[in-house]
Amino acid sequence: MTLTEFLQHMANGVSLGSLYALIAIGYTMVYGILRLINFAHGDIFMIAAYVAFFGIGIFSLPWWVSFILAVVITAFIGALIERAGYRPLRNSPRISVLISAIGISFLLENLGLVLFGGRPKAFYRPPVFAQVFLVKGVAVQVLTIYIPLVTIVLLACLLYLVHKTKTGMAMRACSRDFETARLMAINVDRIVSVTFVVGSALAAVGGIMWSLKFPQIHPLMGIFPGLKCFIAAVLGGIGNITGAVIGGFILGILEIMLVAFFPALSGYRDAFAFVILILILLFRPTGILGETMAEKV
Amino acid sequence: MKQTTKSLLTLATVILFFTVLYFANKYLDPYKLIILTLCGINVVLGLSMNLINGFTGQFSLGHAGFMAVGAYTAALLTMPPEVKEMNWFAVPMWPPLHDLCWPFFLAVIMGGLVAAFFGFLIGIPVLRLRGDYLAIATLGFAEVIRVVIINVKPLTNGALGLKAIPVVTDVFWAWGAAVLTIFLMIRLINSSYGLALKSINSDEIAAEAMGVNLFYHKMLSFVLSSFLAGVGGALLGGLLGTVDPTMFTFLMTFNILLIVVLGGLGSITGSVIGAVFVTILMEWLRIVESPVDLGFVQIPGIPGMRMVIFSFLLVLVIIFYQQGLLGRRELTWEGIFNLLRQVQERFKKRNKDKSVPSSEVG
Numbered sequence: 202m203t204l205t206e207f208l209q210h211m212a213n214g215v216s217l218g219s220l221y222a223l224i225a226i227g228y229t230m231v232y233g234i235l236r237l238i239n240f241a242h243g244d245i246f247m248i249a250a251y252v253a254f255f256g257i258g259i260f261s262l263p264w265w266v267s268f269i270l271a272v273v274i275t276a277f278i279g280a281l282i283e284r285a286g287y288r289p290l291r292n293s294p295r296i297s298v299l300i301s302a303i304g305i306s307f308l309l310e311n312l313g314l315v316l317f318g319g320r321p322k323a324f325y326r327p328p329v330f331a332q333v334f335l336v337k338g339v340a341v342q343v344l345t346i347y348i349p350l351v352t353i354v355l356l357a358c359l360l361y362l363v364h365k366t367k368t369g370m371a372m373r374a375c376s377r378d379f380e381t382a383r384l385m386a387i388n389v390d391r392i393v394s395v396t397f398v399v400g401s402a403l404a405a406v407g408g409i410m411w412s413l414k415f416p417q418i419h420p421l422m423g424i425f426p427g428l429k430c431f432i433a434a435v436l437g438g439i440g441n442i443t444g445a446v447i448g449g450f451i452l453g454i455l456e457i458m459l460v461a462f463f464p465a466l467s468g469y470r471d472a473f474a475f476v477i478l479i480l481i482l483l484f485r486p487t488g489i490l491g492e493t494m495a496e497k498v
Numbered sequence: 499m500k501q502t503t504k505s506l507l508t509l510a511t512v513i514l515f516f517t518v519l520y521f522a523n524k525y526l527d528p529y530k531l532i533i534l535t536l537c538g539i540n541v542v543l544g545l546s547m548n549l550i551n552g553f554t555g556q557f558s559l560g561h562a563g564f565m566a567v568g569a570y571t572a573a574l575l576t577m578p579p580e581v582k583e584m585n586w587f588a589v590p591m592w593p594p595l596h597d598l599c600w601p602f603f604l605a606v607i608m609g610g611l612v613a614a615f616f617g618f619l620i621g622i623p624v625l626r627l628r629g630d631y632l633a634i635a636t637l638g639f640a641e642v643i644r645v646v647i648i649n650v651k652p653l654t655n656g657a658l659g660l661k662a663i664p665v666v667t668d669v670f671w672a673w674g675a676a677v678l679t680i681f682l683m684i685r686l687i688n689s690s691y692g693l694a695l696k697s698i699n700s701d702e703i704a705a706e707a708m709g710v711n712l713f714y715h716k717m718l719s720f721v722l723s724s725f726l727a728g729v730g731g732a733l734l735g736g737l738l739g740t741v742d743p744t745m746f747t748f749l750m751t752f753n754i755l756l757i758v759v760l761g762g763l764g765s766i767t768g769s770v771i772g773a774v775f776v777t778i779l780m781e782w783l784r785i786v787e788s789p790v791d792l793g794f795v796q797i798p799g800i801p802g803m804r805m806v807i808f809s810f811l812l813v814l815v816i817i818f819y820q821q822g823l824l825g826r827r828e829l830t831w832e833g834i835f836n837l838l839r840q841v842q843e844r845f846k847k848r849n850k851d852k853s854v855p856s857s858e859v860g
Contacts, residue, residue: 236630237630238630238633238634286813286817289817290816290817293820295629295630296555296557296629297816297820299557299629299630299633300755300759300812300816301812301813301816301817303559303752303755303812304809304810304812304813304816305809305813307752307805307808307809307812308806308809308810308813310809311802311805311806311809312806314802314805315800315801315802315803315806319802424748428634428637428638428641431634432634432638435631468645468648468649469645469646469649471641471645472641472642472645472646474638475635475638475639475641475642476642478634478635478638479623479624479635479638479639482623482626482627482631482635483623483626486627486631
C-alpha cells in the first residue's frame with residue numbers, strides 16, 4: 202500500500218469515525234444518566250435523515266433550513282420517546298426499560314417502513330458538499346473535512362454545556378445519584394428530557410451528515426450504525442463524552458483499515474465491531490476513559 | 499390434591515391433546531396445519547428464551563443466532579446428495595458434506611447439540627457480563643453468526659441460503675418437541691438447579707453468598723437454552739423447507755421476546771399461552787395488510803402494519819402490564835380446580851340470594 206492510499210483510507214476512517222462519534226455521544230449521555238441502552242437511538246438517526254429528505258424533496262425548502270428543521274424535529278421526537286416509553290418505567294427493573302427500548306426501536310423501524318416505504322431513497326447532496334479537491338494526489342471530498350470539523354465544534358459546545366452550565370452540573374449530579382440530585386432541588390425529569398433532546402439532536406446531525414456521505418436512505422439504515430456507536434461508547438468508557446468521541450474515531454478508523462489491509466475480510470466488516478466489543482468487555486470493561494465503580498449491594 | 503391424581507390428569511390431557519392433533523392433522527387444511535405446527539415450534543422457542551431471560555434473569559438476545567446454527571446443521575444433515583448438488587451451483591461445496599444424509603430426528607438433536615456447543619463457546623466470555631451489556635453482547639454474537647453464515651459459502655451456501663430441504667416437520671414433530679420441552683422445563687425448574695437459577699434471578703450477590711456457583715448455573719441455563727433454540731431452528735427449517743441468513747435477523751429474536759414478555763417472564767405455562775397467542779395473532783393480523791372490502795367503502799391494506807402493531811403491543815404490555823399474562827405464576831391443576839370451586843360457590847350464593855325473596859313472597 203502506498204502512502205497516498207494510506208492517507209486516503211485514513212481520511213475516510215476519520216470522517217466515518219466522527220460520524221460514529223456524534224451518535225455515540227447520545228448513547229453515552231443517556232446511559233450515563235439512566236443506565237439504559239437507548240435502542241431507539243439508531244432509529245432517531247434514521248428519522249433525521251428522512252425529515253431532511255422530505256424537507257428538501259416535498260416542501261422544497263433550502264437545504265440548510267431543512268437540515269435545521271430536521272435537527273429540531275428529531276430532538277423533539279427524542280424527548281417524546283423518553284416521555285412516552287421510558288419515564289413510566291423509571292422505577293421498574295432495568296430489564297423492563299430495555300425491553301421497552303427494543304419495542305420502541307422496532308416500532309420506529311416498522312413505522313418507517315410503512316410511512317416511507319421500503320425502497321431506498323436518494324438523498325440530495327447540496328453542491329457545496331459535493332466538491333472534491335486534491336491534496337498531493339489524495340482525492341479528498343470536502344465532506345471528509347467538514348464532518349470531523351462539525352463533530353469537534355459540537356463536542357466543544359457539548360463539553361461547555363456539561364461542565365460550565367447549571368444544566369450540565371445537574372446532569373452530572375443525576376448521573377451520580379437520582380435521589381440525592383432530587384434532594385438538591387434538581388428537577389430530574391426535566392434533566393432527563395434535556396439529555397434526550399441534546400442526544401437526539403446530535404444523532405440528527407450525525408444522520409444528516411451520514412446521508413450526505415452515503416446518499417441513500419432507508420428505514421432500517423439506523424440499525425447497524427446504532428449498534429456500532431453503542432460499541433464505540435463502550436470502547437471509550439460509557440458515560441464519558443470525550444471517551445465516546447475517542448471510541449467513535451478508533452472504531453471508524455479500525456473498520457476502514459481492516460477492509461483496506463485485509464480485503465478478504467471485507468465481508469466480516471459488520472461483525473468486526475462486535476468482536477471489539479467482546480474484547481473490551483473482557484479486558485477493560487470500563488473502556489478507555491471510564492472510571493471503575495464499585496458495585497452497590 | 500394428590501400427586502398421582504395430578505399426574506393422571508396431566509397424562510389424560512396430553513393424550514387428549516394428541517388425539518385432537520391427530521384429527522386436526524386429518525381434517526384441517528394445510529394452511530391452518532402450518533400455523534398449528536408453528537405454534538408448537540414457538541412454544542419450544544419461547545420456553546428456551548424464558549429459561550435464560552425469565553428464570554435465570556440473564557437478558558440474552560442471541561436466540562436468532564442459535565436458531566440459525568440449529569437450522570443450518572439440521573438442513574445440511576438431512577439434505578440428500580442430489581439436492582445439495584443443486585444448491586451449491588455458485589461455489590463448490592465442502593466435500594465431506596456431500597454424502598451426509600441423516601434421519602430427521604438425529605439431525606434435529608444434532609442441530610440442538612451444535613447450537614449448545616456454540617452457546618458454550620459464546621457463554622464463556624459473555625456470561626461474565628450483566629444486564630444490558632449481556633443483552634448487547636449476545637445480540638452482537640447472533641449478528642456475528644449471521645455474518646459468518648453469509649461468508650462461509652462452501653459450508654452454508656452464503657446469502658443464497660439452502661433450498662429444497664426435505665420437509666419433515668408436522669404437527670406431531672412440533673408439538674412432540676413442545677410437550678417434551680414443557681416437561682423438561684417443569685422438572686428443571688422444580689429441581690435444585692431450578693432453585694439456584696431462580697436465586698440468581700432475584701439477587702446474584704445473595705445467591706453467591708448462599709453457595710450458588712454463579713458461572714456454572716448461568717452456563718447451564720445458557721447452554722440448555724441454546725440447545726432448545728437450536729432444536730426450534732432445526733424444526734423450523736424442516737417445516738419451511740428453506741433456510742437463509744435473512745430469516746435469522748434480530749426480528750426473529752424480537753418475536754420470541756414478544757411471546758415471553760406477553761406470557762410472563764418466568765412462567766412456563768405463560769410462555770406456552772404466549773406462543774400460541776402470538777403465532778395465531780401474527781397470522782390473523784394479515785387482514786390489516788390485505789385490502790378489506792366493507793361493501794360501501796374499501797380500506798386499502800397496509801403492508802408492514804403487522805409489525806407496527808406488534809412492536810406497539812410490546813411497548814404497551816411492558817409499560818402498563820409489566821408482568822404479562824401470568825407473571826411468575828403458573829397454571830396448575832390446583833389453580834384450575836380452585837378457580838372452578840370459586841365459580842361454583844359464587845353460583846350457589848347467587849342461587850341462595852335469589853331463592854330468599856321468593857320464599858318471603860310465598
